[in-house]
Amino acid sequence: MMPGGNWTWTDGTPLDFTDWDKGEPKNIKGNNCADQIINSGFWRSDDCYKTKPYICKVDKTFFDSPPQTTKYPIFANCPFPFIYFQPTHSCYGDGNFTGPLSWTLGEEHCQAFGAHLTSIHSPEEIAFLTCR
Template sequence: MCRLTFFVVVLIPIIFGFCPPGNYEYQTNCYFFQNNPTGFSTAELNCVSIGGHLASIHDGFTNSLLTQQSLSFFNASTDFWIGLDNLQTMGNNWYWTDGGTFDFFDWSNGMPENLQTQNCVAISMIDGRWSNENCFLSKPYVCAINSAATTPPPSAYPCSGGFLYYEPTNSCYGVYTHQEDQTWSNSESYCESLKGHLTSVHNYAEFRLIAAFASYGKYAPWCGLFSNDGGRTWQWSDKSSADYLPWQPGYPSGSGPCVALAHSGLINADCNQEQPMICKIQL
């Protein structure tokens, strides 16, 4: 009998109407300068867990302000992550993780470059210019959270056992790994035992949240997508609409009728492969 290990994502409710000490308030945002270097996806997940996203920048003043403030927080670094990447399009377009409009940029000379391997953006603390970097590099980062946030009622955080609550879908998400990973059907059965299913995904924002989970493990975790007709059509195990299918380039392939969710998109595989899983509980 395999033992399940749950990666706990700690939710820290934001309980303030202004920025707490040690952070910086500008316009409608609190900026949390996180001096614990990590990869881009984990940084974004950490920001989501405290109610925000990696910082987006829409004007030169904000860009300069964050750069100057970073000098007080990141004294052992030369740059830091912001919330811009092209992982969804693999080089064609840039997107902010908070869904904001890409209406401002301040690239260093010759940037962006190597778009197939350097898909996430960092700011130089020397001059405030941007460069695209390998997303797996560990850097400090800045989270942005709306400073008008108020204390939520207890029901606003209804997930137990370390699951992450995501308000837009009113769902709880958790990623599991094992001493012995599970087949797709065993993973689905386990999620059902928690009154959920292997995760479905229905828009870019939800994909980004779940893709951040996927970066924890060595292998892409199972999600709830599968095919009963050789890949002609696809459906989610929770019976929700297959209205958004962000396939990784080159997929779906002839590899199999069950689907895992990698950091860069969906990949289909043999259902008997043993992999981690991501469960989603719809409230």
């Protein structure tokens, strides 16, 4: 997630859901990225250069070969280590996880898999990601 007057997702999807912690986002110089607080699940603004764990998200159709007649099957086999989440029709994973990375390097790593850092659009998506 990136600010620019308004916060936006790196994958270009609209910011149609937020789960900021109380007092967030803080408009402090250098806090231009966001992360999730593990204990509470709420979001906070943070320094983009801090290394953090991350999750990549890619539309399931990226892995379809050949194209299927049903665009989004109820069950989909996402390649390891990606896991399918039916409500978003997406696969979530960390690629070949290298350990915590900065926001920029995490996004670059996700893009190598045709993905982006995860954008979150519902409480159900947060619950799915939190239980991983």
